[in-house]
Amino acid sequence: MHRVRRWVVRHARLFEMIYRRFEPALVKLAPVWRRLGHERVEAPVRVVEKAAKGALFDCQMCGQCILSATGMSCPMNCPKTLRNGPCGGVRADGHCEVKPEMVCVWVDAWEGSRRMKQGDLIHAVQLPVDHRLTGSSSWLRVVRQRDGTSSSTVNRETTR
Amino acid sequence: MKFEDEPVPGYSLPILPGHVSPGRLERVLRAGKFAITSEIDPPDSADPAEVLKRAAIFDGYVDAINATDGSGANCHMSSAGVCSLLTRVGYATILQISCRDRNRIAMQGEILGGAAMGACNLLCLTGDGVQAGDHPQAKPVFDLDSISLLQIARGMRDEQRFESGRRIETPPRIFLGAAENPFVPPLDWRPLRLAKKVAAGAQFIQTQYCFDIERLRDFMLKVNDLGLLEGPDRVFILPGIGPLASARSARWIREHVPGVHIPDAVIARLEGAENQKEEGKRLCMDLLHEIREIPGVSGAHIMAYRQEHSVAEIIETTGVLEGRVPWYPGRDDPKALNPESPDALQL
Secondary structure, eight states: OHHHHHHHHTTTHHHHHHHHHHHHHHHHTTHHHHHOOOOHHHHHHHHHHHHHHHHHHHHOOSOOOOOOGGGTTTTTGGGHHHSSSOOOOOOOOOOOOOOOTTTTHHHHHHHHHHTTTTTTGSOOOOOOOOGGGTTHHHHHHHHHHHHTTOOTTTOOOOOO | OOOOSSSOTTTTOOTTTSSSSSHHHHHHTTTTTEEEEEOOOSSSSSHHHHHHHHTTTTTOOOEEEEEOGGGGGGSSSSSSHHHHHHTTTTTTTTEEEEETTOHHHHHHHHHHHHHHTOOEEEEEOOOOOOOGGOOOTOOOOOOSSSSHHHHHHHEEEEEEBOSOBBBBOOOOOOOEEEEOTTSSTTTTTTTHHHHHHHHHHEEEEEEEOOOHHHHHHHHHHHHHHTTTTTTTTEEEEEEEEEEOOOHHHHHEEEHSSSSSSOOOOHHHHTOOOHHHHHHHHHHHHHHHHHHHHSSSSSSSEOOOTTTTTTTHHHHHHHHTTTTTOOOOOTTTOOOOTTTTTTTGOOO
16 A cells, blocks of 8 residues: 555654564574474464565565665565666656656655664665565564574675 | 777777776776767667668767667667677777666676677666556566666676676676766755765766756765765766757657656747757757866766767867867778778678
8 A cells, every 4th residue: 555655654763663673572582483493484474574564565575675774665666676776767746757656665765764763774785686585584584694594595685 | 189009990908007998988087088978879770880870970079879778668779789880890889788678697698798899888777667668568677776787797897706606707897887867856865876876886977868957066066075076986977968859849858758857947948949959959058068067077978869960069069079089980090991881890
């Protein structure tokens, strides 16, 4: 829902705060995820993640979430799936070149980032999407990274 | 300006100290000259002579020629094809790669192929959406965006690695460029976004059409404040300009070409003129004069779509080359083969 998505961007700071509490909790549960087995929990976690982030951000489950670096505006909703900022086709009214009825995802991202404490993360160069991760849980991936159990192919840190 | 070693068609120049490419564009920019680039609209044809004919229009006036890559999402001869034909007779070319049509496997291959053919300038573009062109039914690829393409191309050149990490034996010696549009929202982000492109590897920038000199001035001030125009990793900025054919066509461009900002005052100026086409050219010359005076600007990119012949007049009248005659086939040896002749290609 476009309207929910835009509301979230206007409250990007609140969501930044929520996630900053949520992520450590998720990582703290790492032993639990390990005991249950990442493969086994992947499917149920994916369902929850997709439902929650889908409702709020129109999340497309790229599996390598960078919402904290994009003003809480999901870059995968950009028709060109750009990960590093707006293209040169943004209309004078800030709407999308491809979908004129939609505000540019990156115009929203910029606005959201200005509201966030760590909004300057938007200036970091993002790596291209790893399409093998599409559809997988970004949350569990973060747990694996922080927990140090990830395989090298999945552990692709953002360049900062 | 002449260099001691001007090109032998088909052979690369040596790479000067502090340079990354053997190309003339990088040499002219690093020598501090006001550089002029223009672009060829690739033909809807497989005829090589047609490409050479279109390039010859710019002889003596431009330092490098862009070969557009499916511009406006319309199908034409490929940029790599055009560049390959042109470098064979010695032209300096700018290969354009748009992320719209290919994935990273194809694009990295194209960079190697282009460099092997002597196309030593690369312009990394996101590309217009497919809805803008003649094949709206096509699949938009966008595997990379222009910034990740820049970063990968730089890695290929400086670290001799593909994105996968696999080693490249002989790296592409390319001067890396990107586009920027300082004239559309979010305006306050644009200079910082340019900084991001520079951080990813951009060494020269060609901008979208400039018809609003105030926005360009503001943009250049901020770019300068960010320190992007100094040091060994500095960026060279070539604002884009072009002659408008009439007030009507200006209106059409404003509505239909993504990202072109034309202020009402410009359209009013054209409308008030007796000869709108002439006025469009004069407007372009006025802009070129003004752009030349903006601190930090390194040259201009002239996009004269369907008015390619006016490029010579614009440059001649404004005198921006200050008597410099950029190299072209036959400049130093008029007896050299006429590049328009297919014999020149040794096909």
